[in-house]
Amino acid sequence: MLYWYKIAEHANALPWQENGICVVQVRGKDRLLAKLGQECKAVSATCPHAGASLADGCLNARGEIVCPLHHYRFRLQNGYNSSGEGYRLTTYILEQKADGLYIGLPEPPEIDII
Numbered sequence: 001m002l003y004w005y006k007i008a009e010h011a012n013a014l015p016w017q018e019n020g021i022c023v024v025q026v027r028g029k030d031r032l033l034a035k036l037g038q039e040c041k042a043v044s045a046t047c048p049h050a051g052a053s054l055a056d057g058c059l060n061a062r063g064e065i066v067c068p069l070h071h072y073r074f075r076l077q078n079g080y081n082s083s084g085e086g087y088r089l090t091t092y093i094l095e096q097k098a099d100g101l102y103i104g105l106p107e108p109p110e111i112d113i114i
C-alpha cells in the first residue's frame with residue numbers, strides 16, 4: 001500500500017539545484033528528485049555504499065546519478081547500481097494529480113498521539 005504526500009504544486013515549483021537535482025523531505029527523510037528527459041524520478045537521497053548525499057552528485061548522459069564520494073552510478077529508472085557494486089537505491093513513484101505533485105511512500109502519515 002502506498003500513502004501519497006504532496007510535495008509541490010508542480011515539478012517546476014520544486015527547488016531544483018544547478019545539477020538538475022532537488023531534495024525534498026517527506027516523513028522525516030530526504031528524497032531525491034531528478035529529471036530524466038521530460039520525466040521526473042524520485043529515489044532515496046543517501047548513497048547505500050557509505051552514506052554520501054547524492055544531492056551533491058551529478059547526473060550523467062545515461063540517466064544515472066553519480067555519487068560524489070566514490071562515483072558509483074545508479075539508474076534513476078530503477079535504482080540499479082549500474083557501475084556494478086551490488087547496491088540499489090529505493091525508488092518512489094511520483095504522480096501529478098489535479099491539485100499537485102505527489103510522492104508515493106509505503107510509510108503511513110504520522111499521527112499525533114495526545
Ligand code: FES
Nearest residue numbers: 047049050067070
Ligand atoms: S558513498 Fe556513494 S559510492 Fe561510496
